Amino acid sequence: MDHNPVQHETGWDVRQRIRRGEWTRPTQGMAPGYVQANLAILPRDLAADFQRFCALNPKPCPLLATSEPGDPSLPTLGRDIDIRTDIGTYRVWRDGVMVEEVHDIRDLWRDDLVAFLLGCSHSFEEALLADGLPLRHFEEGKPVPVYTTNVPTAPAGPFHGPLVVSMRPFRPADAIRAIQITSRFPSVHGAPVHIGKPEMIGIADLAKVDAGAAVTVAEEELPVFWACGVTPQAVVAATKPPFCITHAPGCMLVTDLLNSRLAVF
Amino acid sequence: MDHNPVQHETGWDVRQRIRRGEWTRPTQGMAPGYVQANLAILPRDLAADFQRFCALNPKPCPLLATSEPGDPSLPTLGRDIDIRTDIGTYRVWRDGVMVEEVHDIRDLWRDDLVAFLLGCSHSFEEALLADGLPLRHFEEGKPVPVYTTNVPTAPAGPFHGPLVVSMRPFRPADAIRAIQITSRFPSVHGAPVHIGKPEMIGIADLAKVDAGAAVTVAEEELPVFWACGVTPQAVVAATKPPFCITHAPGCMLVTDLLNSRLAVF
Known part of the structure; x- marks a missing residue:
């Protein structure tokens, strides 16, 4: 038996480590069996268009969940998720240009922001x-x-x-x-x-x-x-919305959903 | 609406036409929606080996049904099938060589023959x-x-x-x-x-x-x-069983099964 506790981490365990600032790097291989998700955060006035964009492009943008405007929780993806702290590294985009990478977006959060979580390879x-x-x-x-x-x-x-x-x-x-x-x-x-x-x-x-x-x-x-x-990041670069936050490449939201439950048959 | 009666033929209708000797050519496109099947008939003493061969090679030899020795009916494939008359053209093989094409095998039928019906493209x-x-x-x-x-x-x-x-x-x-x-x-x-x-x-x-x-x-x-x-015909040519009957290329058994019922999901 392998007693390395990291091998037995759940999605919730990984999120707590990330929230405590103990992990800021890519999440591939962490919490095996749990669904990981791509992130795009946009202001509410662009949210309906982006939701329609995802619906029209389900292969690159398979939408797993959308937050309520201003609400950092994602109850359908996992217990006690705070999208402002639970991803290791974020990218902040202004007018289509990536301006900084940060590990916490609480100080950037606004009441009009909507988080989109997309399926991941x-x-x-x-x-x-x-x-x-x-x-x-x-x-x-x-x-x-x-x-x-x-x-x-x-x-x-x-x-x-x-x-x-x-x-x-x-x-x-x-x-x-x-x-x-x-x-x-x-x-x-x-x-x-x-x-x-x-x-x-x-x-x-x-x-x-x-x-x-x-x-x-x-x-x-x-x-x-x-x-x-x-x-979505190429689309943000092409579309140049005034403000957007994404995950940094490979630094996913690790959810409580099980990969096997995504299988349609 | 298309009132061409041939468009509305069922598998049973096609078999009756073939049995009456009115159709001896390939069956592609006949009785749309109905499963058609490849045929191999072998003596009983080779049947167990051939059945195992099909089980080992399910992609080229997907077995839809096997007859009782000597019994020309195939009740799981259709009503009143007589495998001796219901295929338009048969090939008779002796020692791995195709020796004749015939339209009826009643005079070749024996009490020890087993018919194997295989799925078709x-x-x-x-x-x-x-x-x-x-x-x-x-x-x-x-x-x-x-x-x-x-x-x-x-x-x-x-x-x-x-x-x-x-x-x-x-x-x-x-x-x-x-x-x-x-x-x-x-x-x-x-x-x-x-x-x-x-x-x-x-x-x-x-x-x-x-x-x-x-x-x-x-x-x-x-x-x-x-x-x-x-x-299976390449295998008969390579294996050279003393006696074998197959369908002629394209001249399939048209069954009463519906193609859509073969879909596994």
Whole structure:
């Protein structure tokens, strides 16, 4: 038996550590089994447009929960969540430019802010690993490679911008299996959006990532592309809302929901 | 409304026409919505091995039903089926060689014969078309291209031989959708066995088919490969049982089962 207590942390345990300022780094692999979520916080006057943007773009922006304006709790995602303190590192954006990274946003919180929590690839990666499929970025100890595509998202109000994708290479039979598995998880990006032929979605060179790090793609492998939770940050950069807060890459909200409960069948 | 009576034929209607000798050609598109099945008839002393072969190779040989020895009925597949008369054209094999094609096997029937009925791609092609996915061999008015791979089936008793596949080209997003749709139909070959990279399964040139006809594969398409019901005929040719009867290519048993009832979710 492994008695490392971190192995047995729940989502609630991780949130308490983060709230106490003891963890500010990426959350991949923490509280195994628990759903992690991407964050976007916007003023109330943009909230309806952003909610519609998510509804129109469910693969990059699968909406798990939306807060009441000014209310930092998210009762459907977990007990006693305070979205102002429970993420390790936040990014503050003004007019589409990321101006600072902070570990607590209590002093930036306003009565008109609405928090949007979006599904995250950590959930489906856990399902892929549980099925015995190899994840190259894990094998190579890198963040997943991320690319900005030439595929536009469906706009809503001011919100527009390119679809951003993450890429995982698989041998063909494993690619088919990965499509099957991730199809079961529509609330965490779901099935891939593209397979093979990166040039068709505007990726000229897989070695040139827009975020994360490039990984090896072997001759007998196909690159498989999933819609990525970085898309909202690309949309914020393109849309330039006066004020926005997101999580820093990889620093997710760890919820009380179980990944397996997201499976639609 | 279309009042062409053939459009409204049921599986039972088609079987009566075939039994009366009025139809001896391929059954694709007949009795839309009804499950069609591949046939292999073997002597009882080989039946247990062949049944195990099917169990070991469920993708090429998804077993829908097995008859009692000597009994030409298949009550779980349809009312009043007589497997000796209800297929348009049969192939008779002796020692692994196809020796004749006939339209009725009543004079060849024996008390020790067992009929195996296997799921067929017509069912999943109907589901693909219903989803709006284009099937190139239909567009080009050809039989589906079929290739013998270098992938061995799992042997059982004397039965062995190569996996045979059919190929349908799709644009990447449609390929992902086709994987999702056919995954719902494991009893009719299910998900593809391979995607892209034909050389990995021993197909050097997609223009050189082993059965059916080559179709156009566009630059922005991936070839997608499904296990094919021709596999049992390749296995009969390799295994050389003293006696065997199969359907002729495309001339299926049309059953009373509904394709939609084969979907597992």
